[in-house]
Amino acid sequence: MAALAEIRLEEINAKEDLSLRLGDALDVKASIGLAIILFLATQSAYLLDKGLPRLLVVVQLVSIVCVVLAALFALFELWPRVYVLPEPESPIISQRIDQLTSHYSAYPDLDTNVANALLHDEMQWAANRIADNQQKNRHKSTLLEWSFWFTFIAVVVNLLTVVLSVKTIF
Numbered sequence: 001m002a003a004l005a006e007i008r009l010e011e012i013n014a015k016e017d018l019s020l021r022l023g024d025a026l027d028v029k030a031s032i033g034l035a036i037i038l039f040l041a042t043q044s045a046y047l048l049d050k051g052l053p054r055l056l057v058v059v060q061l062v063s064i065v066c067v068v069l070a071a072l073f074a075l076f077e078l079w080p081r082v083y084v085l086p087e088p089e090s091p092i093i094s095q096r097i098d099q100l101t102s103h104y105s106a107y108p109d110l111d112t113n114v115a116n117a118l119l120h121d122e123m124q125w126a127a128n129r130i131a132d133n134q135q136k137n138r139h140k141s142t143l144l145e146w147s148f149w150f151t152f153i154a155v156v157v158n159l160l161t162v163v164l165s166v167k168t169i170f
Contacts, residue, residue, distance in 0.1 A: 005119045012126040020083060027139045030077040033147050037071045040154045047161055056161050063157040070150035077143035081136050084129040096121060113119040 046064050052060065097118060104113040 005116065005123070009119060009123050009126070012123055012130070016086075016126050016130050016133070019130050019137060020085075020136050023081075023083060023133065023140065025103055026137065027078055030074045030140075030144055030147065033144070033151060034074045036073060037147075037151055037154075039065055040151070041067045041071075043158050044154075047158070047165065050165070052132055052161070052165060056074050056164055059157055059161055059164075063154045063161070066150040066154040066157065070147045070154060072164075073143045073147035073150065077147060081140075083136065084132045086126070086129065093118075099154065 040063065044060050044067060048057065048060050097114060100114040100117045101110065104110050104117070107113055
């Protein structure tokens with residue numbers, strides 16, 4: 001049974017590592033998105049500076065609103081969060097071992113019982129950390145998705161503006 005629990009703990013620890021990596025990946029995507037958003041903001045400013053027809057100015061104002069919203073969502077995605085991590089030298093573990101030793105002192109195989117109970121506790125603690133970190137990642141993912149869609153609209157609007165402004169030149 002202990003071997004099965006150890007395998008399960010390794011699986012849970014691997015999932016915990018993946019949840020932390022996902023948070024990092026979302027931050028990288030948001031950073032790349034911000035670079036694109038800044039380009040779009042610069043492009044919109046350039047297009048407005050070129051003296052567009054009234055309709056295209058209105059279209060560019062839509063793009064600017066989308067760029068601002070996309071930037072805000074990306075920045076909120078990047079807002080620092082505290083991920084719950086295991087503490088290798090936590091006094092909680094020593095206290096828990098003392099509690100378990102006291103509890104199982106009347107039973108045979110004290111060390112085995114304490115080790116199994118501690119292993120179960122470690123799995124529960126890891127599962128709780130994963131749940132907390134996944135909740136943070138879901139929130140970050142939602143913000144990134146909103147940023148993406150506003151960026152997408154701004155890209156389409158800017159491309160439309162470029163196409164229509166080129167058409168008016170010729």
